[in-house]
Amino acid sequence: MYALFQTFVVLTLCGLALAIPAPTKTTPLDKRTISGVTAADCDGFTFTSAQVAAAASAAATHVSRGTTVGSNSYPHVFNNREGFTFNSGCRAPYYEFPLFRSQVYTGGDPSYNRVVIGSVSGSNAAFCDVITHYGASGNNFLQCDNA
Secondary structure, eight states: OHHHHHHHHHHHHHHHHHHSOOOOOOOOGGGOOEETOOOEEETTEEEOHHHHHHHHHHHHHHHHHTOOBTTTTBSEEEOOTTOOOOOTTOOSSEEEEEOOSSSOOOSSOOOSEEEEEEEEETTEEEEEEEEEOTTOSTTOOEEOEEO
C-alpha cells in the first residue's frame, strides 16, 4: 500500500512539473521601445503621440515576428521614392503601417495615413515620420508635420 501511495505522489509531482509553462522570448508591448515618437498633423487631420506610438509598436511587433496583416501585407518595406528626410536615428530599411485615430490596424481598408518606422533591432525601432496619400498624386505620399 505504501509503494502505491509513493508512486501516486511521484506521478502527481511529475504532472505538476510538466504543467509549468516554459519561458518564451517575446517582448511585452510595455517593454517595447519606439524612440522619437511625436504627434502628427496631416493637413489638419491630427494624431496624438499615443496614437502614433500604438501604430508604430504594432508595426515593430509584426516586423520582429515576421507577420503581416491586411491584403497589402502591412507592415511592408517603404522605399522612400519621394526622398523624405526622416527623424535622426531612423535608418533603412523603413516599414510603413496604416495609422488610425480610433484603433490599431488589423486588416481591411488601410485608408490614407501611415506611420513609418526604421532602425528595427529585435522588438525595438525608431519612429521615422507620419506620411499620407491624402492630397498626393497617384500612389505617392506627402510628409505630415510634427505636431
